[in-house]
Amino acid sequence: MSKTDIRQVLIRFLISSPVMNLVPHLSCFVAVAEELHFGRAAERLGMAQPPLSQRIQRLERELGVRLFERSSRRVELTGPGRLLLDEARDILARVDRVYALADRAEGAPLRAGLPAGLGGDVVAALIAAFRERRPEHRLEIRDLSTAAQGAALAAGDLDVGIVRHPCPVRGLAFGPVLGERFGVLLPAGEAAGPVALAALAGRDLVVFPREEAPGAFDELLAACRRHGYDPPSVREAGQPQFALGLVLAGTAVALTPPVPDAPGASWHPITGDPIMWRTSCAWRAGPVPGAVADFAAAAAAVLRREARMVPLDAAPRRVAPRPSSGFLA
Amino acid sequence: MFRAAGVTGHLHAVDVDTGRAVGVGPDEPVVLASVYKVPLLVAFHRRAAAGALDPAERTVLAPADRTPGPTGTSIMLDEVAMSLRDLAALMITVSDNAAADAVYDRVGRDAVNAALDELGLARTRVAGNGRDLHASLLADAAVGDLAELWDRLDEPGLLGRLSALDPARTSRSTPREAAALLAMIWRDEAAPPAACAAMRRLLGLQVWPHRLASGFPFDDVVVSGKTGTLATVRNEAGVVEYPDGGRYAVAVFTRAHVPAAVLPAADAAIGTAARLAVEALRRPS
Numbered sequence: 241m242s243k244t245d246i247r248q249v250l251i252r253f254l255i256s257s258p259v260m261n262l263v264p265h266l267s268c269f270v271a272v273a274e275e276l277h278f279g280r281a282a283e284r285l286g287m288a289q290p291p292l293s294q295r296i297q298r299l300e301r302e303l304g305v306r307l308f309e310r311s312s313r314r315v316e317l318t319g320p321g322r323l324l325l326d327e328a329r330d331i332l333a334r335v336d337r338v339y340a341l342a343d344r345a346e347g348a349p350l351r352a353g354l355p356a357g358l359g360g361d362v363v364a365a366l367i368a369a370f371r372e373r374r375p376e377h378r379l380e381i382r383d384l385s386t387a388a389q390g391a392a393l394a395a396g397d398l399d400v401g402i403v404r405h406p407c408p409v410r411g412l413a414f415g416p417v418l419g420e421r422f423g424v425l426l427p428a429g430e431a432a433g434p435v436a437l438a439a440l441a442g443r444d445l446v447v448f449p450r451e452e453a454p455g456a457f458d459e460l461l462a463a464c465r466r467h468g469y470d471p472p473s474v475r476e477a478g479q480p481q482f483a484l485g486l487v488l489a490g491t492a493v494a495l496t497p498p499v500p501d502a503p504g505a506s507w508h509p510i511t512g513d514p515i516m517w518r519t520s521c522a523w524r525a526g527p528v529p530g531a532v533a534d535f536a537a538a539a540a541a542v543l544r545r546e547a548r549m550v551p552l553d554a555a556p557r558r559v560a561p562r563p564s565s566g567f568l569a
Numbered sequence: 570m571f572r573a574a575g576v577t578g579h580l581h582a583v584d585v586d587t588g589r590a591v592g593v594g595p596d597e598p599v600v601l602a603s604v605y606k607v608p609l610l611v612a613f614h615r616r617a618a619a620g621a622l623d624p625a626e627r628t629v630l631a632p633a634d635r636t637p638g639p640t641g642t643s644i645m646l647d648e649v650a651m652s653l654r655d656l657a658a659l660m661i662t663v664s665d666n667a668a669a670d671a672v673y674d675r676v677g678r679d680a681v682n683a684a685l686d687e688l689g690l691a692r693t694r695v696a697g698n699g700r701d702l703h704a705s706l707l708a709d710a711a712v713g714d715l716a717e718l719w720d721r722l723d724e725p726g727l728l729g730r731l732s733a734l735d736p737a738r739t740s741r742s743t744p745r746e747a748a749a750l751l752a753m754i755w756r757d758e759a760a761p762p763a764a765c766a767a768m769r770r771l772l773g774l775q776v777w778p779h780r781l782a783s784g785f786p787f788d789d790v791v792v793s794g795k796t797g798t799l800a801t802v803r804n805e806a807g808v809v810e811y812p813d814g815g816r817y818a819v820a821v822f823t824r825a826h827v828p829a830a831v832l833p834a835a836d837a838a839i840g841t842a843a844r845l846a847v848e849a850l851r852r853p854s
Contacts, residue, residue: 438852466787468848558789558812563662564778 286536349378353401369538404453415521418549422515438468444492445471574838581744582846598736599822602797614764641665666699693742747820784840
């Protein structure tokens with residue numbers, strides 16, 4: 241297939257394939273072609289790996305050519321793949337210019353929702369990372385709970401957000417899920433090293449407000465009970481200082497992501513890391529505007545670098561099925 | 570906890586592997602009700618292992634021969650043909666009374682009590698089957714059917730006249746012995762290992778979520794058991810298994826203060842009590 245053939249195929253495809261959105265597929269193709277690694281490409285795009293692989297397969301199917309040779313160890317461009325790369329970059333550059341023009345003409349800011357508890361340094365780094373990618377694009381940051389972000393995204397009042405999982409997924413698309421382990425904040429000197437949840441039995445619990453992220457809150461309490469800690473009472477604290485105060489007063493223990501030790505209190509990991517806070521970007525399903533993709537990529541990078549979140553493998557969930565909740569029971 | 574749910578309760582929980590145990594009145598005599606189907610299941614498998622019966626033997630049950638009950642073959646209208654072991658499956662998983670009596674007829678009461686003797690469970694006795702219990706309830710209350718019994722259950726003195734609710738006059742055990750029997754099934758001691766595995770499978774397939782299982786709403790925890798329900802009596806004996814290898818046999822026997830047919834709080838109290846006991850056993854001592 242010559243370069244002219246490729247161009248003809250692409251043009252035919254642009255005109256005749258309304259079912260497929262070419263631009264996101266070409267973005268995926270370019271990222272994989274440049275990284276020659278599906279995992280790294282997915283990370284760069286701020287998306288999960290399975291949908292990326294599906295897009296590449298779909299593109300290959302639509303074009304009727306194989307773009308990559310994949311083996312278990314490496315990914316390589318095929319001849320047609322190499323030919324397509326230049327054309328794809330050209331098309332994407334033009335599309336970007338169209339969006340940039342539209343953005344400038346419209347002046348619409350990117351409306352992004354952030355959950356409470358990210359930390360000032362993380363928020364600042366996120367804004368800086370987005371500015372680096374889109375210096376001219378205005379960014380409007382809002383402090384919103386996961387539930388509020390879901391509603392605002394669906395209503396079109398928000399363009400992109402950072403949400404805690406599990407959360408309702410209808411109509412939304414998500415970037416890669418990152419994990420952050422919870423630990424326990426105890427009065428200083430009470431323990432050294434990791435603490436078992438069962439060792440907290442009988443103590444009152446301080447934790448983030450349920451309305452911030454009901455799914456994550458319920459999962460956290462279920463994990464506590466599963467591991468032998470059924471707190472007599474649960475205090476929901478929006479302010480870290482309030483939680484710290486209750487811990488210092490000796491009336492409760494707090495479950496939080498890692499925090500620096502404060503005078504009189506220290507943070508300990510939990511034996512076996514039974515509580516992981518899962519976080520990802522979210523946006524409306526469908527064509528992804530460039531600014532949203534850039535925000536998602538910037539956020540994934542910043543959450544890993546600044547908030548020290550880690551990519552999660554396919555969750556090592558273990559379900560022992562019961563007849564009453566079995567298939568079609 | 571039992572008081573808040575409107576019941577009196579006795580329980581025993583034992584770590585299947587270490588023998589560490591906690592209990593509340595663990596040696597009180599208690600009414601087994603349908604928990605009697607567990608010793609029957611054990612005896613059935615011991616008789617089969619001894620070659621005294623064929624578990625795959627085809628059994629035909631006509632409608633008129635079937636003991637009344639709310640589930641399984643008891644509710645069916647036509648003739649049922651099934652192997653003995655499949656009848657045993659219905660008797661455990663949905664507490665099918667007609668299936669249990671068919672198994673009982675083939676095993677015999679003496680074989681059940683002999684098995685209990687051999688296993689060292691002297692305070693656990695099976696006095697009769699579902700048909701016997703049904704007949705005793707109607708006779709003691711002088712009523713025509715179970716619906717009438719329910720209607721009259723709040724008459725003063727009636728509950729006291731029911732021999733089916735008196736451990737001295739019906740199938741009985743203690744929380745300690747009921748938990749011990751379950752632990753023996755889990756340790757492959759109640760019968761040959763393959764038979765114990767078959768029993769564990771059936772107890773794990775029991776459908777009811779409202780008692781023991783309700784105390785362990787954790788996706789990675791396996792809860793197996795057998796309930797027992799008779800008027801004010803609500804029981805369950807079973808085993809709770811954690812992915813870290815911890816396994817605990819728990820037997821909870823309750824009696825409600827009021828003769829209500831539907832008491833979700835009493836059912837849930839069985840799960841809550843079991844969870845508290847298992848948590849105590851899992852805490853490092």
